[in-house]
Amino acid sequence: MAAKDFIVAIELGSSKVTGIAGKKNLDGSISVLAVVKEDSSSFIRKGVVYNINQTVQCVSNIVKKLSAALKSEIAQVYVGVGGQSIRSEKNVIGKDLLGDTIVTQEMVNELMDTNRNMSYPEQEILDAATQEYKVDNQLQLDPVGIQCSRLEGNFLNILWRKTFYRNLNKCFDTAGIAIAEMYLAPLALADSVLSDSEKRSGCVLVDLGADTTTVSVYYKNILRHLAVIPLGGNNITKDIASLQMDDENAEKMKLKYGNAYTDNNEIDNTLMFPIDADRSIESRKFIEIVEGRLQEIIENVWYQVPAEYADRLLGGIILTGGGSNMKNIDMAFRNHTHIEKIRIAKFVTQTINSNNNDINAHNGMMNTVLGILAKGDMNCAGEEYSEHSDLFGADKPKPAAGMQGGTHVQQRNNEGVVLTEAEKLKIEEMRRKAAEEAARKESEPEVKPKDDADKEKKGMKPHVTKLKNWFRSLVSEDE
Template identity: 65%
Template sequence: MVPKDFIVAIELGSSKMTGIAGKKNLDGSIQVLACVKEDSSSFIRKGVVYNIDKTAQCLTNIVSRLEKQLKTTITQVYVGVGGQSIRSIHNVIAKDLPNETVVTQDMVIELMDANRNVIYPDQEILDAAVQEYKVDSQYQLDPVGIQCTRIEGNFLNILQRKTFYKNLNKCFENAEINVAEMYLAPLALADSVLTEAERRSGCALVDLGADTTTVSVYSKNILRHLAVIPLGFNNIIKDIASLQMEESVAEHMLIKYGCAYTDNNDIDNNMKYSIDSERQVETRKFIEIVEGRLEEIIANVWCQVPEEYCDKLLGGIILTGGGSNMKDIEKAFQNYTHVDKIRNAKFVTQTITSAIPEATTHDGMMNTVLGLLAKGDINCAGGEYDPNGDLFASQKSQASETVEQRRARQASETPAGVVRTAEEIRRAEEEAQRKRDEEERIAREEAEAKAREEAEERRKNSFWNKSWNKLKEFGKTMVAEEE
């Protein structure tokens, strides 16, 4: 049976680009209908687009392969935004108020808009996570209705280099693939692997990827810090390859022999690992290379945890991603961070069903794209797939009926974790400009009308006008007396 209602999500990873289609069931579970992957290492580096044309071509291939499996055209897709240069920065916007002023929702929106309008050189604000509001001397999550004389909005702005943001948007434009919604991939991942208790009590989510490692710190159900470290397990592979071997061989050795933590007393100095039929490497040397680079990654992760939260991670550290499959990775984190509570999130918290084994493999590598799929709420299905038809024409015509009908949202209207596309920002700015022009026109017309009224009033009250009116009255009186 050809599906008529499904959601499509695409993750642009450093090693693989993954496309997935699934359907949400009434019981909250998700049924994965199709899943495809393509190698992306030649055009995506550190999680960001490096070659626009090759990325666009790969996106086209992903969508085409999904359509063939689904036998249905795809009108739009959900996309995850992540990778190098994404970081968070705190910002405070304050406003003094007259005495006995009650905070309104409009005041809160004004603070949010002012924060969104802050300019960071060469950086794009992808999202702004509200930390709390300081109402006089008290901190509140919702200040509306409270009387005060000063209000401060504390925000966590999530930034990315404008070049990377523009390149990502350009890829989908070139591929003529419509974007239903962009989500911050680390936030979508967190929503799918963290428990409510972990987010509330304080935790650090570490996504160990191929080229990057993403760190998200939560406390009291609020994102407190986000950073992407440009180090991943590919760095370990390259270090092993420095022993005069191909990277493919180094990757095989890492998978076969790699261990995150080895006690010094357990190392056999006489033992060697085989590189190929002719060459070997000393066990100790191999272990030192692997654990040396891994320790650097863990050290950078721990440096990203703000000092005020280091001893408050009651929810512990949660590991996920492909790198979390390394043997004794939990022990390595415990040894360096001295955090006893380490959990390895091999799969998402949602119930996933599928006839595709890859979609339900508990290895942490599908968590992000499944998290993006779980975020979707707009039907991405189009008409029946025609392998001989003009795929792009049908895709464009049906896509235009969905996105362009949706009103472009202003920054303050955007849900948490959602990244507006460049097209939506453009339409929102045009709408805001039209609104400003209309307000200016109305204000100008009101000012002109008021000026005319004042001029007429001045004319009526002028000396000559009063004299003329008296003269006319006198003339009328004289005529009446003669009659």
């Protein structure tokens, strides 16, 4: 029987693209209906689309397989945005007010719009997280209703290279797959693995992926910093592969013998790890290779933590992602950062019902796509699916990617939502038309209503009659 009500989420990772369909239950839990994975190592690098055609084929296959499993076409999907070059940058927008003006919501919205319209060379603003507002010399989370003579908004803009942003949008547009909403994957992940207490008291979320490591810093329930480091578990694998072996065997050695931290006194100098039938490597040398690269990753993670929050991390460091499964990974972070409170988030906080082995493994590798799925609140089901028919309906126009039903752009204020390129173009067109209309009205002379003009004529008539009579009297006297 075809599923009639479900949500679909897609995560484009460096090693695989994952598609998942699930249904939200009345008790708040999520039932996973289908999971599909496809290898992406040849066309997605460090979380970024590099080969558009192969990515289009991949996401089309994902949607088709999910549709077959659900026996229903998929009308739209939720997409996570992440990968190399995503970074945050602080920005301050100020406005001087006359006298003791009371701050209104319109003033706050104006600051937010001004910040959103900021231009960065080769960078696209994906999202803007409000930090605080400065009302004269006082910091406030909500300044509305307060008297002041100057209002400042402190924002954290999340940036991504325009090329990467456009490539991602183009893939779904070319595939004819409508995007219900795009979410910043690191923020969706944070909402699913961090507790309110951790966000409030200050914490660092570290997502250790295959090609990248994402660092998110929270304090007082606000995102304070976000960065993606172009280093991940695959770098360790490549270092091991330098011992003259292929990547597949290097990955197996990493998983079997890899250790994030080994006490020097516990290293057995006589122990050898086999590389193949004829070769082996000393355990100490293998440990140095693994720990050397991991140390570099940890140093880069800690470098991303702003100095003003480094001593405020009462919530500690939370590790997740595939790399968090390495033995003693918490000890390695503790030794370098001197943060004692370290937690490994193996699974999301939501209740998930599933028969899928990858999800039930609880190894942190499905946390991001589950976080995106949990964000969804719109039905993604389409018509009943038939494997013999065109997946997207050959006789139906393809909906524009990023548009709900291809016609509507939502106004969104929730943190983490990324406007698609189609939505941005729609909003820019609406603003352009509004500006043109305002300019036209300003340039046109004021046209008085016909009734007012008639009244004006009638009001002038007695004066005109008197003037005519005066001229006639003058003429008659001359004669």
